[in-house]
Amino acid sequence: MLATVNKGADWLIRLSALLGTIGLLVAVTVILVDVVGRFFGSPLTGAQDMTQMAMVLIVFGGMALCDKIGGHVNVDLFEGMMPRWLIWAGDFASALIGMIIFAGIAWTTWTSVQLMRFQLGVIQKTNIIDLQFDWFKGFIIVASIITALGMFLRLITLVTTGDNGQASKGHS
Template identity: 45%
Template sequence: MNAVRNIADRLIGLSAILGSIALLIEVGIILVDVIGRAFGVPLYGSQDYVTMTMVILVFGGMAACDRRGGHIAVDLFQGKMSDRMNRIINILSALLGAVAFLAIAWAVLESSRLSQMLNLSTNLIQLPKAWFQWALSGFALLTALGMLLRAVELTVTGRNIHDDTGAESLA
């Protein structure tokens, strides 16, 4: 189980790095566009670039967000429930999250087939939309697998990865 967790953490870390790179690219694009607008020459296609890098930025960091326990959690009753009940709720929420992200991955993958068939691309710079849909599907699948692994770990070992997360766990 530790080997699987180690591989998953490395993939999640890579995903987060790709999301971070997308953030840097996005900031650079916006900076160049704003400065260009001040001089009357905005960056051509900046909206296309920003929209497509946003896909990588958001979904690239999604698995890391789950790994670190960053998703919204309402714990009003956690202190009033037994450890067993809290564990069951954590398992069910991880499974529900995995199903949701699998549904997202599947729906976007199906949408990419349509994008390919119709040769859909961005408005100005003609980037194929399917490329970014594939990336989104891959990141959503990674998030779903991370959630599924968390559910398995909670079920089999009782270990909650949110209790032992930190920057070193994703390195």
């Protein structure tokens, strides 16, 4: 059962990372076109708006994969001197706190959309090209839920096997 859930979560994590990759390609392309356009006296209109929204895709799209492979900054200066149970407790605490944070980001963003769009009737848009925020807020919500789910599955793996489930951690 857990293997099936992990397989589904891995698929969602890869999809999220793919969307983050698309965001990165968009940002690089927009910046390139803007820089070349500026050289010829015709900058790309809305480049700042597009780059900012692409950053949402890059950051939130890649977060679940970063957690899955253990890609976060990790200072393990004293880890070699620590007992195994303390390392496990640190892995558990980081997954639990991360899960709570990303669930909180999803909830807060959802509440923001509900308030702005449905209660106040305000459609938030970027300054230059009127790009609506709602699509990007929706992505933040979905990607944060995927990240929280991945961290929850890491908690379950920690409890059931003692393994932190991250590919790059030296003590897994």
